[in-house]
Amino acid sequence: MDVYLPIANMSVNALVIIGLGGLVGFLSGMFGVGGGFLTTPLLIFYGIPPTVAAASASTQVTGASVSGVIAYTRRKGVDYHMGAVLVVGGLLGTVFGAMLFSLLQRLGQIDTVINILYVLMLGSIGGMMANESIRTVIAMRTGRQLKAKKRRHHPLVANMPMRWRFYRSGLYISPLAPLILGFVTGILTILLGVGGGFVMVPAMLYLLGMGAQVVVGTSLFQILFVTIASTMVHSMTTKAVDIVLAVLLLLGSVVGAQLGARFAQRLKPEYLRLLLAALVLIVALRLAIGLGWQPDEIYTVTVQ
Structure with a gap:
């Protein structure tokens, strides 16, 4: 069943797009991530222009964040004071990012920049996740205990001026850091159509030193508004x-998230993280190959 995408200026199989949304939703429910960092690459693989893929993917992240914020609010797992500061920074970053996006679009380099950023980002994050997951699995099999990481904010954060108290997070730091x-x-x-939770959550834990009980909920609160x-x-x-x-992506992701959450209960968290790391690295490798692979049609003509 073909459907015409007016902005992408192309026809696509609606069932395939719904399936891609379902796959990302499945991964979101299984691994506990927003999935936005995989939506854009998968759409690019299918043939959607990177600019349209990045801009449209953020709408799917918005839909997924609403239910998450409601759930964590009920558990009192959201630091609204910290979240408000993050939202202000995110809104400023959105305005600056839009100007940068438009500049790169006028220069004709936005597609290349999106692909390069994804390769760097997914490669580094996937590598760190794989390293930590492999160490955890080895320790689990050998019976060796890994040292627990202490929760404290980074020295650079500690040296920033004008400190505020964030009571729910248990922090006394400068608002400049969040x-x-x-x-x-x-x-x-x-730029990338991602929620940023996979960057924000580790940063909130290891740079700001926030407590794990409020990190995910506060991150989702910021992601929702941004x-x-x-x-x-x-x-x-x-x-x-x-x-x-x-809309097609949202239809698939709603169903996929429920299936992924059920499937996740059958696997150990250590193996789930390792599987996600492998998937992220595969996507990064595929994007890297695409950057150096000569396309069938070197030149294209579009009507503005």
Whole structure:
């Protein structure tokens, strides 16, 4: 069943797009990640222009974040004070990212930049995840105990001026640290169509020193508002959001997330993390090959 995507200016098989959304939703439910960092590469593999893929993927992340924030609010797992600072930084990063996106678009380099950023980002994150997962699995099989990491903020964060108390997180740090973190995440959301949770959560744990009980909920709170802003900014400036594509992805991800959550209960967390790391590295490798592989058609003509 073919459906025309007005912004991408191409026809796609609706069932395939729904299937891609279902796959990402399945991974989201199974691994506990937003899945946005995989949506854009998978759409690019299918043939969707990177600009449209990145802009439309953020809408799927928004939908997934709403239910997450509600669930963590009920458990009192959201630090709204910290979240507000992250949101302000994220909104500023979104505006800056939109200007950068438009500049790269005018220069004709946005597709290449998106692909390179994904290779670097997924390669580094996948490598770190694989290293930690392999060490955990080896320790589990040999019966050796890994040293627990102490929760404390980074020395650079400790030296920043103007400290505030974030009671829910148990922190007394400068608001500049979460503001900068939110700013970077906002840029990533605009450029890559990701929620940024896979970058933000480790940063909140190991740089800011937040307690694990409020990290995920606070991250989802920030992601919710930043992805909404990102979608609006893309719609008004780059005009790269394809609502038909976004709806098809959401249809698949809703069902896939439920199936993934059930499947995850059958596997140990250590093996789940290792499987996710392998998947991330495979996607990074495929993107890297695509950057150096000569396409069948070197030149294309588009009507502006």
